[in-house]
Amino acid sequence: MIRSEVLKSIVPVLDGRLVVCNIGLPSQELHLLHDQPSTFYMLGTMGLASSIGLGLALAQPDKVVAIDGDGSVLTNLATLATIANNVCDNFVLLIIDNGSYGSTGDQPTYAGRKTSLAAVATACGCAHVIECDAAETADVLRHALESDRMTVIVCKCESGNIPVPVIEIPPVVIRDRFMAAVKSRAAS
Amino acid sequence: MTDSLSQKIVDDLVANQIAFVTTVPCKQLAGVIEAIEDCERILHVPSNKEDEGMGLCAGAYMGGKRPAIVMQNTALGVTLNTLATLIQFYQIPLPMLISYRGEIGEKVACQVEMAVHTKALLNQLAIPTYHFHRPEDAAELDGILKHTQMCKKPSAILMDATFWRGAA
Ligand SMILES: [Mg+2]
Numbered sequence: 626m627i628r629s630e631v632l633k634s635i636v637p638v639l640d641g642r643l644v645v646c647n648i649g650l651p652s653q654e655l656h657l658l659h660d661q662p663s664t665f666y667m668l669g670t671m672g673l674a675s676s677i678g679l680g681l682a683l684a685q686p687d688k689v690v691a692i693d694g695d696g697s698v699l700t701n702l703a704t705l706a707t708i709a710n711n712v713c714d715n716f717v718l719l720i721i722d723n724g725s726y727g728s729t730g731d732q733p734t735y736a737g738r739k740t741s742l743a744a745v746a747t748a749c750g751c752a753h754v755i756e757c758d759a760a761e762t763a764d765v766l767r768h769a770l771e772s773d774r775m776t777v778i779v780c781k782c783e784s785g786n787i788p789v790p791v792i793e794i795p796p797v798v799i800r801d802r803f804m805a806a807v808k809s810r811a812a813s
Numbered sequence: 814m815t816d817s818l819s820q821k822i823v824d825d826l827v828a829n830q831i832a833f834v835t836t837v838p839c840k841q842l843a844g845v846i847e848a849i850e851d852c853e854r855i856l857h858v859p860s861n862k863e864d865e866g867m868g869l870c871a872g873a874y875m876g877g878k879r880p881a882i883v884m885q886n887t888a889l890g891v892t893l894n895t896l897a898t899l900i901q902f903y904q905i906p907l908p909m910l911i912s913y914r915g916e917i918g919e920k921v922a923c924q925v926e927m928a929v930h931t932k933a934l935l936n937q938l939a940i941p942t943y944h945f946h947r948p949e950d951a952a953e954l955d956g957i958l959k960h961t962q963m964c965k966k967p968s969a970i971l972m973d974a975t976f977w978r979g980a981a
Pocket of ligand 1: 694695696721722723724725726727734
């Protein structure tokens with residue numbers, strides 16, 4: 626399975642959830658597969674999906690899924706230490722690890738070589754770290770969301786991309802409709 | 814015991830409903846960071862690097878908590894992309910309380926190397942910038958915080974060594 630297939634498989638789990646999605650192809654693919662106001666698409670700023678997701682989870686009680694990539698986590702590796710030390714049980718970090726920088730032409734990352742992001746997360750102090758095969762991702766993610774405990778999932782999949790259009794929604798609209806979705810949960 | 818200037822800064826943050834603060838330490842800001850940590854109305858989440866901190870702030874803002882970041886001017890370079898493509902692009906209000914190292918009174922020559930670029934970089938990014946040089950300049954903070962929320966931009970509050978020397 627490649628990343629777009631993993632994303633397709635988790636769409637039913639993400640439906641209606643607060644989602645922060647990584648820059649580039651992951652956001653474009655998710656936008657194509659299942660656009661919803663409660664998904665925050667990153668149009669720039671590589672590496673910060675997990676940080677935005679953690680900040681969001683710390684600021685309000687609803688569950689948050691941050692979808693990150695191996696290359697992006699490697700640019701902000703210390704995020705795993707921040708996550709470990711600021712436990713919030715409404716936060717799930719899903720790292721889709723295809724061992725490559727997908728959005729820039731599938732150049733290999735170190736995560737596809739010697740470096741285990743699951744081991745790094747564990748060493749940082751994250752208590753619940755699960756490495757899974759691509760096909761298991763939907764079940765693992767669903768279980769993590771039901772478990773009421775902060776979880777880091779590293780989904781190992783193949784590299785490869787599908788052609789997808791860029792996201793044309795203006796950033797302020799993405800942010801505004803996302804915040805409205807957050808607010809409507811707080812009200813209900 | 815928190816110095817009065819640090820306490821005044823934190824009181825202004827609270828009065829402006831700033832409820833989420835991330836910090837990367839600076840010796841000059843130790844008092845403010847301590848007062849933030851001690852403040853029950855503020856969730857303090859230390860970050861490892863300032864761009865990471867700005868990501869946390871963006872998430873907190875969208876989650877309904879007004880954020881602020883406490884950092885040193887030497888880190889401005891690592892935040893340029895984040896300021897442009899996250900904070901400015903998505904119009905997120907973000908007060909940056911910045912220790913302005915490398916100004917008069919500085920003992921570490923290397924700090925001056927970033928000090929001379931600090932205002933130029935902020936100016937290039939069109940970030941509203943305020944320089945606190947004397948303790949009484951802190952009186953402007955409340956207005957700056959309100960202005961930052963109103964215009965939904967990042968703002969830079971540079972606090973130099975002379976400003977902090979007046980703290981007691
Ligand atoms: Mg990748």
